[in-house]
Amino acid sequence: MKSQTAPSLADVARRAGVSLSTASRALNDAYGVSAATRARVLDSAAALDFVVSPDARRLAIGTTGRVAVVVPHIERWFFGQMVSGIERVLSEADFDILLYHVDDAEDRREFLARLPARRKVDAVVVVAFPVGEAERERLELIGAKIVAAGGQSAAYPYVCIDDFQAGRLALDHLTSLGHRRIAMIAGSDPDQPGWPAIPGRSRAYESALGALGVDVDPALVRDVDWNPVNAAKAMADILDAAGEPPTAVYAHGDELAFGVLHTLRHRGYRVPEDISVVGIDNHPLSELLDLTTVAQDVGGQGAAAARLVLQALGREQDEPGADPGAGVVAPVHLIERASTAPPRT
Amino acid sequence: MKSQTAPSLADVARRAGVSLSTASRALNDAYGVSAATRARVLDSAAALDFVVSPDARRLAIGTTGRVAVVVPHIERWFFGQMVSGIERVLSEADFDILLYHVDDAEDRREFLARLPARRKVDAVVVVAFPVGEAERERLELIGAKIVAAGGQSAAYPYVCIDDFQAGRLALDHLTSLGHRRIAMIAGSDPDQPGWPAIPGRSRAYESALGALGVDVDPALVRDVDWNPVNAAKAMADILDAAGEPPTAVYAHGDELAFGVLHTLRHRGYRVPEDISVVGIDNHPLSELLDLTTVAQDVGGQGAAAARLVLQALGREQDEPGADPGAGVVAPVHLIERASTAPPRT
DNA sequence: CTGAAAGCGCTTACAG
DNA sequence: CTGAAAGCGCTTACAG
Numbered sequence: 001m002k003s004q005t006a007p008s009l010a011d012v013a014r015r016a017g018v019s020l021s022t023a024s025r026a027l028n029d030a031y032g033v034s035a036a037t038r039a040r041v042l043d044s045a046a047a048l049d050f051v052v053s054p055d056a057r058r059l060a061i062g063t064t065g066r067v068a069v070v071v072p073h074i075e076r077w078f079f080g081q082m083v084s085g086i087e088r089v090l091s092e093a094d095f096d097i098l099l100y101h102v103d104d105a106e107d108r109r110e111f112l113a114r115l116p117a118r119r120k121v122d123a124v125v126v127v128a129f130p131v132g133e134a135e136r137e138r139l140e141l142i143g144a145k146i147v148a149a150g151g152q153s154a155a156y157p158y159v160c161i162d163d164f165q166a167g168r169l170a171l172d173h174l175t176s177l178g179h180r181r182i183a184m185i186a187g188s189d190p191d192q193p194g195w196p197a198i199p200g201r202s203r204a205y206e207s208a209l210g211a212l213g214v215d216v217d218p219a220l221v222r223d224v225d226w227n228p229v230n231a232a233k234a235m236a237d238i239l240d241a242a243g244e245p246p247t248a249v250y251a252h253g254d255e256l257a258f259g260v261l262h263t264l265r266h267r268g269y270r271v272p273e274d275i276s277v278v279g280i281d282n283h284p285l286s287e288l289l290d291l292t293t294v295a296q297d298v299g300g301q302g303a304a305a306a307r308l309v310l311q312a313l314g315r316e317q318d319e320p321g322a323d324p325g326a327g328v329v330a331p332v333h334l335i336e337r338a339s340t341a342p343p344r345t
Numbered sequence: 346m347k348s349q350t351a352p353s354l355a356d357v358a359r360r361a362g363v364s365l366s367t368a369s370r371a372l373n374d375a376y377g378v379s380a381a382t383r384a385r386v387l388d389s390a391a392a393l394d395f396v397v398s399p400d401a402r403r404l405a406i407g408t409t410g411r412v413a414v415v416v417p418h419i420e421r422w423f424f425g426q427m428v429s430g431i432e433r434v435l436s437e438a439d440f441d442i443l444l445y446h447v448d449d450a451e452d453r454r455e456f457l458a459r460l461p462a463r464r465k466v467d468a469v470v471v472v473a474f475p476v477g478e479a480e481r482e483r484l485e486l487i488g489a490k491i492v493a494a495g496g497q498s499a500a501y502p503y504v505c506i507d508d509f510q511a512g513r514l515a516l517d518h519l520t521s522l523g524h525r526r527i528a529m530i531a532g533s534d535p536d537q538p539g540w541p542a543i544p545g546r547s548r549a550y551e552s553a554l555g556a557l558g559v560d561v562d563p564a565l566v567r568d569v570d571w572n573p574v575n576a577a578k579a580m581a582d583i584l585d586a587a588g589e590p591p592t593a594v595y596a597h598g599d600e601l602a603f604g605v606l607h608t609l610r611h612r613g614y615r616v617p618e619d620i621s622v623v624g625i626d627n628h629p630l631s632e633l634l635d636l637t638t639v640a641q642d643v644g645g646q647g648a649a650a651a652r653l654v655l656q657a658l659g660r661e662q663d664e665p666g667a668d669p670g671a672g673v674v675a676p677v678h679l680i681e682r683a684s685t686a687p688p689r690t
Numbered sequence: 691c692t693g694a695a696a697g698c699g700c701t702t703a704c705a706g
Numbered sequence: 707c708t709g710a711a712a713g714c715g716c717t718t719a720c721a722g
Binding site for chain 3: 021
Binding site: 006049051053054055056058059064066069074075076077079080081083084087088091096097098099100101114120138142228229232255258259261262284285287288289299 | 351394396398399400401403404409411414419420421422424425426428429432433436441442443444445446459465483487573574577600603604606607629630632633634644
């Protein structure tokens with residue numbers, strides 16, 4: 001009945017001829033065990049191929065050694081990068097990462113409501129979505145730390161970029177080139193259709209046009225669910241609806257821009273001669289498509305978020321000047337490639 | 346000192362006025378507890394916001410409720426899809442997934458060597474890399490099941506596609522169009538430079554040409570580490586090296602094909618008029634780039650792998666006719682788009 | 691430096 | 707149907 005079972009501490013102790021306590025100490029502390037004894041225990045452990053049962057240790061210790069990473073769309077580039085960055089530093093700090101995928105707002109709420117009581121993790125990092133006040137309190141009540149990646153919060157540490165700034169970088173590039181008639185393909189939150197998923201990037205649009213005294217023309221704006229194919233359709237839509245085509249297109253993300261490029265090419269518009277296109281992200285394929293974009297280091301942000309976790313867990317010496325609990329905003333910068341140029345007059 | 350602590354089963358039992366055993370049973374079994382008692386316990390648990398400590402439960406139960414998913418490049422599309430598929434079905438079966446990222450062969454070996462003794466998981470699914478015989482045995486010794494996704498093995502269950510077939514699908518399409526001078530951009534394993542990461546896709550090339558009595562021209566073949574940018578360079582290389590350019594290019598993956606398309610465009614070749622291009626994968630961006638490709642459902646393969654895990658763990662009624670321990674090979678199919686056409690004569 | 695004992699939070703035969 | 711008790715595999719004061 002009992003399936004194969006790994007050697008236990010008791011086995012190690014017996015083989016080394018010491019007590020459980022001593023074996024445990026030899027394996028953990030450095031103190032309180034004579035060198036000779038420790039050596040015997042270590043040998044014994046090695047011979048038996050022993051490794052502590054994490055569950056038992058955790059039970060006794062009261063800590064889990066795990067952190068939950070909760071992401072909406074693990075199959076998308078941005079999230080993959082983020083998880084990759086988080087995993088890298090957390091695993092190095094010897095934490096295991098528990099991956100959870102949550103789809104919509106309902107999913108997220110339910111997940112967060114369940115997690116606290118589960119005590120499965122020491123911390124949770126939520127990627128690109130907010131945590132309600134109530135959930136946050138429950139998490140903190142059980143001692144679980146929480147940090148956000150790809151979004152900010154006043155209530156817990158976070159790392160993100162300044163989306164408004166990123167947007168302005170893209171738009172200022174366009175306007176300084178002389179563009180005035182600029183279309184926008186906005187990424188929209190499927191939970192709240194019609195609302196921008198990243199408000200800052202939309203505000204940048206209004207603000208940039210506003211600064212020029214140009215009114216926003218609704219015929220030039222479309223919301224898209226981040227699916228490139230839908231972005232392609234949206235662009236076609238704009239071309240069909242707007243009397244005069246825009247001279248430039250601002251996409252909230254490179255993946256949306258890819259769709260735009262596709263439609264433009266199919267409709268016979270040359271980029272950038274006829275229409276300029278700019279995105280945000282610096283997706284790995286953007287270089288190949290000569291897309292001008294505002295770059296961000298997503299993997300680096302994941303790593304930074306992981307460091308915030310370690311900090312919150314007291315596992316890292318606070319860097320002097322680092323205000324724990326505060327957020328870090330990662331830098332962004334414009335990368336000019338061949339998809340943007342001055343408008344033809 | 347003692348940080349906030351969640352309510353324990355003992356609290357629930359006390360509040361309900363029953364013993365620990367009864368509380369436990371009420372929460373788990375359906376049997377052996379009177380309806381009234383169960384109700385009291387349930388109420389009590391609800392009132393206290395109680396949820397069992399997974400670690401304690403596991404310790405007592407002897408099972409972890411977790412499965413490890415080990416991937417080489419979590420930030421790449423293929424792996425993201427795979428993990429996504431795995432997570433979907435495993436989390437529904439109430440398993441937690443522990444994500445591990447391993448880079449190179451050394452990493453993998455070390456990881457697998459450590460895992461067995463750790464007893465952190467009930468099973469491990471390795472994505473797109475092989476597990477040595479020794480490691481496999483150790484894993485099985487401690488009762489951890491193992492299944493492969495994106496690669497096959499004689500020693501444990503797996504799900505993959507038939508890479509040779511996929512390659513032939515792509516190549517037969519090309520040759521039936523009339524192409525004879527076909528270049529190949531092969532994805533290569535960084536651990537074994539010069540070797541194809543996916544041998545079947547290379548064999549398909551040799552086989553398809555062989556069937557036509559055409560010799561493989563080394564000047565038309567390049568190995569690339571799956572980086573699209575390097576694929577672009579490799580294509581440039583071929584164009585520079587080969588006297589006469591190929592009339593078609595076969596890429597081991599769509600991401601490589603993207604690089605090819607880039608170079609072709611920059612060099613002034615029209616696709617497909619001057620040169621045809623075909624890939625494998627049906628990457629989400631392929632549609633936008635009008636790339637002809639051989640499609641595979643990666644997420645579906647992940648889901649299938651997860652089902653194999655459940656099966657191995659005895660958590661799923663064996664479907665009649667399903668041979669546990671065997672592999673499943675997922676179907677592939679050609680998607681013709683605008684990147685392929687007959688060669689100009 | 692080392693050991694006996696209690697405890698971490700559950701589950702599960704074993705007896706009522 | 708219900709409870710007392712042992713056990714899961716470790717850790718950690720408490721005494722030597």
